[in-house]
Amino acid sequence: MEKKFDSLTIFEFQQRFPDEDACLAYLARKKWGDGYVCPRCGNTKFCKGEKEHNRQCTRCRYISSPTSGTLFHKVKFPLLKAFYVVYYVSTNKKGISSTELSRKLGLRQKTCWLFKQKVMVAMRSSGRSLLQGKVEVDETVVGGQEEGVVGRKNGKKQLVVFAIERKGKGVSRLYGKVVKNASARELGGFMKQTIDKAAEVKTDAWMGYAPLKAHFGGLKQVPSGRKGESFPDLHRVIMGFKGWLRGMHHHAELLQSYIDEYTYRFNRSFMGKGLFDNLLDRMLTIQPHSYKMLIT
Numbered sequence: 137m138e139k140k141f142d143s144l145t146i147f148e149f150q151q152r153f154p155d156e157d158a159c160l161a162y163l164a165r166k167k168w169g170d171g172y173v174c175p176r177c178g179n180t181k182f183c184k185g186e187k188e189h190n191r192q193c194t195r196c197r198y199i200s201s202p203t204s205g206t207l208f209h210k211v212k213f214p215l216l217k218a219f220y221v222v223y224y225v226s227t228n229k230k231g232i233s234s235t236e237l238s239r240k241l242g243l244r245q246k247t248c249w250l251f252k253q254k255v256m257v258a259m260r261s262s263g264r265s266l267l268q269g270k271v272e273v274d275e276t277v278v279g280g281q282e283e284g285v286v287g288r289k290n291g292k293k294q295l296v297v298f299a300i301e302r303k304g305k306g307v308s309r310l311y312g313k314v315v316k317n318a319s320a321r322e323l324g325g326f327m328k329q330t331i332d333k334a335a336e337v338k339t340d341a342w343m344g345y346a347p348l349k350a351h352f353g354g355l356k357q358v359p360s361g362r363k364g365e366s367f368p369d370l371h372r373v374i375m376g377f378k379g380w381l382r383g384m385h386h387h388a389e390l391l392q393s394y395i396d397e398y399t400y401r402f403n404r405s406f407m408g409k410g411l412f413d414n415l416l417d418r419m420l421t422i423q424p425h426s427y428k429m430l431i432t
């Protein structure tokens with residue numbers, strides 16, 4: 137039986153967000169609920185601002201908008217279109233290019249590209265939920281002349297370290313990071329950020345992992361065998377990522393954000409329809425990012 141593709145349909149999305157006002161009302165409700173605290177003076181009384189959904193402090197007259205303090209702050213096009221971008225990004229498992237967004241929404245490609253980078257910021261791991269239990273780690277080369285990919289210009293070769301958390305017979309979670317090299321320092325930096333100290337970590341025999349036994353008491357090194365025979369699930373996941381990446385127009389310098397996008401969706405595949413809300417809500421909890429912050 138074919139598995140039902142369980143994500144929010146465009147009809148459901150349009151019902152919830154028919155127009156600009158519905159988007160603003162949603163942000164206001166999420167931001168303030170029934171309460172309000174002036175960000176400047178702490179007063180809890182407000183009146184309506186000149187613009188619908190804005191709130192003005194009754195004491196110092198400071199005006200707060202529903203978008204301030206979120207990734208929707210100072211978006212130069214209709215908020216409704218910004219919501220559509222979040223919708224398309226969250227529901228397109230294969231990723232969606234800024235060119236495609238531009239065509240769908242009637243916005244300039246560069247505008248879409250820039251806003252999509254903000255959505256990708258919201259897809260970054262918060263680093264708060266570490267991989268636990270049985271964890272496997274390995275590095276792989278992405279780009280350049282990849283094995284089995286002939287005649288493709290994938291840009292420069294980059295080294296990526298991936299870690300999976302196993303649960304039952306499957307893989308429950310995945311993280312990845314672009315690293316400068318396979319030294320203990322680079323690998324360890326990623327592993328300490330993403331893996332619980334008490335996890336049973338399995339790596340191949342590479343010497344870069346050996347010093348990390350001091351931090352991860354349960355770290356075991358095993359020979360990886362030909363084509364990673366000792367790590368079939370991890371290699372399947374890595375292949376999945378590489379296939380996904382090949383399927384879209386990508387830029388080598390943004391590899392980390394593609395990894396973040398892929399792992400974000402991978403780790404939340406159980407959410408189904410809730411994925412859109414999850415991403416939208418993350419957009420609200422992240423401080424505004426300037427252009428400079430996005431491209432560095």
Ligand SMILES: [Zn+2]
Pocket residue numbers: 174175176177178179193194195196197198
């Ligand atoms: Zn005030």
